[in-house]
Amino acid sequence: MKLLNRATTAPTTWRNWARSARCTPDRIIRATHQSDLVDAVRYAADRGLPLRAAGTGHSFNPLVTTSGVVLDMTGYTGIVALDPAAPSVTVRGGTLLRELNWALDKAGLALSNMGTLEEQTIAGAISTGNHGSGLAHRPFSGQVLALTLVTADGSVRSCSPEEDPELFAAAATSLGALGVISTVTLRCVPKYNLRVTEGSLPLESVLEDIEAYAGSAEHATFSLKGWSDNASTLKLEPTDAPVSAEADRRRRANTLGEVRCATAGLAGRIDQRSVRRIMTAQLGGGSGPADYVDVSYNAFTFPQPVKFLSLEYALPLTSSADTVRQVHEEVKRFGLRTPYSITVRFSAGDELLLSPAQGRTTTYVNITVPRTVGYTELLRTFEAVLLEHDGRPHWGKAHTATAEVIADRYPGWKAFQDIRAELDPQALFTSDYLRRVLGSTRPRT
Ligand SMILES: Cc1cc2nc3c(=O)[nH]c(=O)nc-3n(C[C@H](O)[C@H](O)[C@H](O)COP(=O)(O)OP(=O)(O)OC[C@H]3O[C@@H](n4cnc5c(N)ncnc54)[C@H](O)[C@@H]3O)c2cc1C
Known part of the structure; x- marks a missing residue:
C-alpha cells in the first residue's frame, strides 16, 4: 500500500494540546489526499485495529487516543470549491478555521459565528459540537450544508439535510464514531465587521x-x-x-x-x-x-x-x-x-x-x-x-459523564446508536473512551 511507505510513523506518541491525553498507537498515518483516508480505513480494518481521526488535538479529553491507528488529518487541508453566489465553501476536513477564515476573507466572505479558537480543524470542531455565542445562531455545525464521510467499509458517503438527512443528523456531530469526515460544505455570509x-x-x-x-x-x-x-x-x-x-x-x-x-x-x-x-x-x-x-x-x-x-x-x-x-x-x-x-x-x-x-x-x-x-x-x-x-x-x-448518564438527555440517542451499529458493526472507530461516553456498538434494535 503506497500510503504506508510515505505517510506513516510507527510507533510514536500522540498528545493533545492540553497534554491531558496521550497514546502510543500501533501507527500514526498522516493523510494528504482523500485516497489516504480510504487506504487508512482499509489498512486498519484488514488488521483488526481500531482507528481514530485526529485534528489538532484541541479537545481536553482522550477522544483521539487509541492503541490502533491515529489518522492525522492536519495535512489534509484546503479549499475544494468556493461558490460566491450561494455563498458556500467546501473544505477538506483537516483545514484549520484560521486558514478558512483567511480564504473566505479574500473572497469577500466570512462565517456567521464561531467560538474563541481558530487553531482547530473544521472536522474536529463540528465533531465535538463546537459553538460560539448568539441566540440567532446554532452551534458551529449549524453552518454545515453537507459533508462526505469515509465509512468502515472504505466507501465515501455524502450527506446533507436533503441527501440522506438521517445520516447527516448523526454525522454532523459524531465524535469520529461513524467514520472519517473528508470534506465539509459550509454556508457563508458576506464579510462583515463586529463592534x-x-x-x-x-x-x-x-x-x-x-x-x-x-x-x-x-x-x-x-x-x-x-x-x-x-x-x-x-x-x-x-x-x-x-x-x-x-x-x-x-x-x-x-x-x-x-x-x-x-x-x-x-x-x-x-x-x-x-x-x-x-x-x-x-x-x-x-x-x-x-x-x-x-x-x-x-x-x-x-x-x-x-x-x-x-x-x-x-x-x-x-x-x-x-x-x-x-x-x-x-x-x-x-x-x-x-x-x-x-x-x-x-x-x-x-x-x-x-x-x-x-x-x-x-x-x-x-x-x-x-x-x-x-x-x-x-x-x-x-x-x-x-x-x-x-x-x-x-x-x-x-x-x-458516562453513557449511562448522558443517554437519557438526548432524544436522538437511540437513532444515533442505530446508525452507528449499521455503519460500523465491527466497532472500527470505537475506543475505550468512546465506550465510556457513547457505550459499545450494539446491533440495531
Ligand atoms: C484553547 C481552546 C479554546 C477553545 N475554545 C472553544 C470555544 O470557544 N468553543 C467551543 O465550542 N469549543 C472550544 N474549544 C474546544 C475545541 O474547540 C474542540 O474540542 C476542537 O474544535 C476540536 O478540534 P480539533 O481539530 O482539535 O479536534 P481533535 O481534538 O483532534 O478531535 C476531536 C474529535 O473530532 C474527531 N475528528 C477530528 N477530525 C475528524 C475527521 N476528519 N473525521 C471524523 N472525526 C474527526 C476526533 O476523532 C475526536 O473525536 C476550545 C479548546 C481549546 C484548547
Missing part, C-alpha cells in the same frame, strides 16, 4: 432576565469570577464601521490576559490570596473596557498559546439562571480560586442527534482552570452542579 463592547453589571441584574440578556446583542456573552458579584459583559454586534486602530492591540491583550491567568495560577499554588491580587491589579497602558471594531473572525477569536483545562456543559436557557447562581456560589465556597473566568454563552437549538444544543435553546457554562491537581477537584465540584441541572457535556471538554 466589540465590554462592560460590567451586577451578576444578579443579568440573571434576573437571562433570556433578555442573551438576546441583547447578536453575540452576547458574560463571565464571572469567584471573588466578585459582578458580571463582565461582552457584546459583539455587526457594524458598517471600519476596523479600529486599536483592534490588534485589543486582540493581543486577550492573549496577554491568559498569560496573566497562568501566572496567577502558578502563584496561587504558593499563596491562594495572590490569585485575586494578580487578577485584579490595574495594569498600565490605558486599557479600560473595550469598545472597538474588528473584522468578524478576529473579533470572535484570539491566539491562545497558554495551556489550561476547560469543562463546559449545555443547559436549557429557560432554567439556566438558577444553575449559574448555584455554580457561582460553589466556586465562591471552594478553597481554591481559579484565575480564569466562568464564561456563559448562548445558542439556538438544533436537530443534530448528538449536539449538546439538540432540541433546546441553550446556555453554555464553561469553567477554565490551571492544569494542577487541586483545580481538577474544582472542575468536579462544578460539574456535579451542571449534571444536576439537565446539563449535557461539551464533547471536547474535560467532562467525566
Whole structure:
C-alpha cells in the first residue's frame, strides 16, 4: 500500500494540546489526499485495529487516543470549491478555521459565528459540537450544508439535510464514531465587521432576565469570577464601521490576559490570596473596557498559546439562571480560586442527534482552570452542579459523564446508536473512551 511507505510513523506518541491525553498507537498515518483516508480505513480494518481521526488535538479529553491507528488529518487541508453566489465553501476536513477564515476573507466572505479558537480543524470542531455565542445562531455545525464521510467499509458517503438527512443528523456531530469526515460544505455570509463592547453589571441584574440578556446583542456573552458579584459583559454586534486602530492591540491583550491567568495560577499554588491580587491589579497602558471594531473572525477569536483545562456543559436557557447562581456560589465556597473566568454563552437549538444544543435553546457554562491537581477537584465540584441541572457535556471538554448518564438527555440517542451499529458493526472507530461516553456498538434494535 503506497500510503504506508510515505505517510506513516510507527510507533510514536500522540498528545493533545492540553497534554491531558496521550497514546502510543500501533501507527500514526498522516493523510494528504482523500485516497489516504480510504487506504487508512482499509489498512486498519484488514488488521483488526481500531482507528481514530485526529485534528489538532484541541479537545481536553482522550477522544483521539487509541492503541490502533491515529489518522492525522492536519495535512489534509484546503479549499475544494468556493461558490460566491450561494455563498458556500467546501473544505477538506483537516483545514484549520484560521486558514478558512483567511480564504473566505479574500473572497469577500466570512462565517456567521464561531467560538474563541481558530487553531482547530473544521472536522474536529463540528465533531465535538463546537459553538460560539448568539441566540440567532446554532452551534458551529449549524453552518454545515453537507459533508462526505469515509465509512468502515472504505466507501465515501455524502450527506446533507436533503441527501440522506438521517445520516447527516448523526454525522454532523459524531465524535469520529461513524467514520472519517473528508470534506465539509459550509454556508457563508458576506464579510462583515463586529463592534466589540465590554462592560460590567451586577451578576444578579443579568440573571434576573437571562433570556433578555442573551438576546441583547447578536453575540452576547458574560463571565464571572469567584471573588466578585459582578458580571463582565461582552457584546459583539455587526457594524458598517471600519476596523479600529486599536483592534490588534485589543486582540493581543486577550492573549496577554491568559498569560496573566497562568501566572496567577502558578502563584496561587504558593499563596491562594495572590490569585485575586494578580487578577485584579490595574495594569498600565490605558486599557479600560473595550469598545472597538474588528473584522468578524478576529473579533470572535484570539491566539491562545497558554495551556489550561476547560469543562463546559449545555443547559436549557429557560432554567439556566438558577444553575449559574448555584455554580457561582460553589466556586465562591471552594478553597481554591481559579484565575480564569466562568464564561456563559448562548445558542439556538438544533436537530443534530448528538449536539449538546439538540432540541433546546441553550446556555453554555464553561469553567477554565490551571492544569494542577487541586483545580481538577474544582472542575468536579462544578460539574456535579451542571449534571444536576439537565446539563449535557461539551464533547471536547474535560467532562467525566458516562453513557449511562448522558443517554437519557438526548432524544436522538437511540437513532444515533442505530446508525452507528449499521455503519460500523465491527466497532472500527470505537475506543475505550468512546465506550465510556457513547457505550459499545450494539446491533440495531
Ligand atoms: C484553547 C481552546 C479554546 C477553545 N475554545 C472553544 C470555544 O470557544 N468553543 C467551543 O465550542 N469549543 C472550544 N474549544 C474546544 C475545541 O474547540 C474542540 O474540542 C476542537 O474544535 C476540536 O478540534 P480539533 O481539530 O482539535 O479536534 P481533535 O481534538 O483532534 O478531535 C476531536 C474529535 O473530532 C474527531 N475528528 C477530528 N477530525 C475528524 C475527521 N476528519 N473525521 C471524523 N472525526 C474527526 C476526533 O476523532 C475526536 O473525536 C476550545 C479548546 C481549546 C484548547
